[in-house]
Amino acid sequence: MNCYILLCILFVNKIQRFFNIEAFAAKNLQQIPKDFPTALMDIAAGLPTKSLTVVRGNTTDIRSEDIFEILCILSDNNIQVINLDLKTAESKDGYFRYLKKGLDTSEERSSLILCEPEECEDILYEITINNYIHRSILYIFFWPRGEVSKLFRSGIKEAIRVAVITNPRPSVFRLYYNQATPDKLNHLTLVNWWSGRLYKSPALPPADKVYQDFKGRIFNVPVLHAPPWHFVIYKNDSTVNVTGGRDDKLLSLLSKKLNFKYQYYDPPERSQGSRIAGNGTFKGTLGLIWKRKADFFIGDVTMTWERLQAVEFSFLTLADSGAFLTHAPDKLSETLAIIRPFRWEVWLLVGATLLMTGPALWVVIAAPTLWQRRKRNQLGLLNNCCWFTTSLFLRQSSSKEPSRTHKARLVSILISLGATYVIGDMYSANLTSLLARPAREQPIGTLQALEEAMRYKGYELVVEGHSSSMAILQNGTGVYGRLARLMRRQRIQRVRSVEVGVRLVLTKRRVVILGGRETLFYDTERFGSHNFHLSEKLYTRYSAVALQIGCPYLESFNNVIMTLFEAGILAKMTTDEYKNLPEHSRRSEPVTESDKKETSDAMENTQTPQTQTESTIGLEPVSLRMLRGAFCLLSIGYFLAAVVLVTEIQVHRKKEKIKTVEPFQTASTKRKSARVRVKQRFERIFRNIYVFLDKALRHDAREYQA
Secondary structure, eight states, X not given: OHHHHHHHHHHHHHHHHHHHHHHHTSSSBOOOOTTHHHHHHHHHHXXXXXXXXXXXXXXXXXXXXXXXXXXXXXXXXXOEEEEEEOXXXXXXXXXXXXXXXXXXXXXXXEEEEEOOHHHHHHHHHHHHHTTOOOTTEEEEEEEOSSSOOHHHHHTOOSSSEEEEEEEEETTEEEEEETTSOTTOSSOOEEEEEESSSBSSSSSSOOHHHHTTOOTTEEEEEEOOOBTTTBEEEEOTTSOEEEEEOHHHHHHHHHHHHHTEEEEEEOOSSOSOOOOOOTTSOOOSHHXXXXXXXXXXXXXXXXXXXXXXXXXXXXXXXXXXXXXXXXXXXXXXXXXXXXXXXXXXXXXXXXXXXXXXXXXHHHHHHHHHHXXXXXXXXXXXXXXXXXXXXXXXXXXXXXXXXXXXXXXXXXXXXXXXXXXXXXXXXXXXXXXXXXXXXXXXXOOOOSHHHHHHHHHHSOOEEEEETTSHHHHHHHHOOTHHHHHHHHHTTOSOOEESSHHHHHHHHHHOTTEEXXXXXXXXXXXXXXXXXXXXXXXXXXXXXXXXXXXXXXOTTHHHHHHHHHHHHHTTHHHHHHHHHHHTSOGGGSOOSOSSTTHHHHHHHHHHHHTOOOOOOGGGTTOOOOOGGGGHHHHHHHHHHHHHHHHHHHHHHHHHHHHHHHHHSOOOOOHHHHHHHHHHHHHHHHHHHHHHHHHHXXXXXXXXXXXXXX
């Protein structure tokens, strides 16, 4: 009897096991394990999270009572629950829109996905393709049976946060996490388990502790030749040799602090990348990070809004500003240096003074004779006064005074003092300084001046391809938009690197390059600062390390970089690059006028040998070449004197011929008699004016005596 009962029990167990296998082999997930709601509540509380989205896949037919039990136990523990399903395409699009909103606002999103393993693989693939990856988004998959497949693990990117809950035996749940080890990719590590209660809290290890030590992990880092940040030598076998640079030193410090290794490689497109194009592509090294083909990129990478849509940035490694570089202003023509001491407004006033002093002296001398009705050659007196004042202005000795009265001598002395000490000495001093230090053209230091030079003087503006400077011109308004439109007329608009653009500015005088001021400043030091002129600061720009969106070790990088920044080590590494410059390319003069004080402070801080002072820079001894203007003016004077001499000779000869001709009534005598009549009429008019002035002055004298 007992044997019969034992056989019946075994038979029933076999039948029950058979039906369980059939249930497990079913297409849809129909039930949740025992104690799963309680374990889920403890895991959610141990994350911790304030909200949890329960997502049921298309291969899920879990009873509504079980789902209701999960919702109730989470709500009772103050965890907000959102219930979604992926049964239709519209519901799946709604879930993805929910993730996209959280990605845009950086809000916390934790999702529990209940479905079969095959659908888990599909959902993970769609999440990765759509790039719904961020540190604030956590995906918890429930793996109903067996081990996690290799296909699922191979689809896990390092930046995505994926946790997997398994149920190896009744009332026991294991929690696996992909960001639990810093040196293993596509790997799920057991981090916690639940058997009546959670083994430890928090449920998942924090990233800042996990990525404190990378355990010798090797990173492949793209690198670009951009002095002083990286000095790269490109080889024929597509390999690179980095010989130094500020950011190379920074990466070395990061690797020592965080215990990782790195290998440089030459990226396919030797550019940084500016933004996501309209066709959905992103060129350059930042495009590799956006596609998650590169882990990070360190260099002079400027943070912009367009780049933030594709990559994340660490704490700033450089606080810089935008600027543009032009060729040094040319020396002005030394032939015209003789008229350069005064501006044209001053020359107008000097000419007006020269024209007025002669008639003024004539008025002082001739006034008494006008009301006393003395006969005197007034035209000859005016001529003598004009020649006398002209000789005073030209510092020529003249013994023929127009008058020996005290009033005339006093006016002559005043004119002589004004001409000598006000106009003459000031002109001589300015001319001497200009000859000793030749004047230069007005430099281009503002965007408005650059726009005018591009519009009217044929200047061309170039930028580094796929850089932040190019993005500013493309997306800018106002003067930036006008500069971008002017650039479209050029044959060359982009250059491979800033260094190439600086060399172009050095060889061609009417080329301008826009870029980071610190980079341009360093290149001017390399190629000789006297050859360039750096504009004033245009806008503020910050550089940082570019990483993948959702990068788990961003905080670890930030901790090290902030420490280096606060300690002044980053600034020290930047200034050390200037010390490595060869002696012949050391700075000899400030690139801009506003840099004079900043340069002196920087040179004191770097403890480099003191350069020439500003008072001795550019001084040259006066030579005959500088006096070409004086010789040209002397030649013009000689030419005019020769013309006047020839004219006087010709006039004298004509007068001699007229005297020898017999007086008879001819056409010439008629014209002469007409001239005599016109002269007599003008003399009569002047005589009446003299009489009128004489009466008026005599009347005033009588009133004064009375």
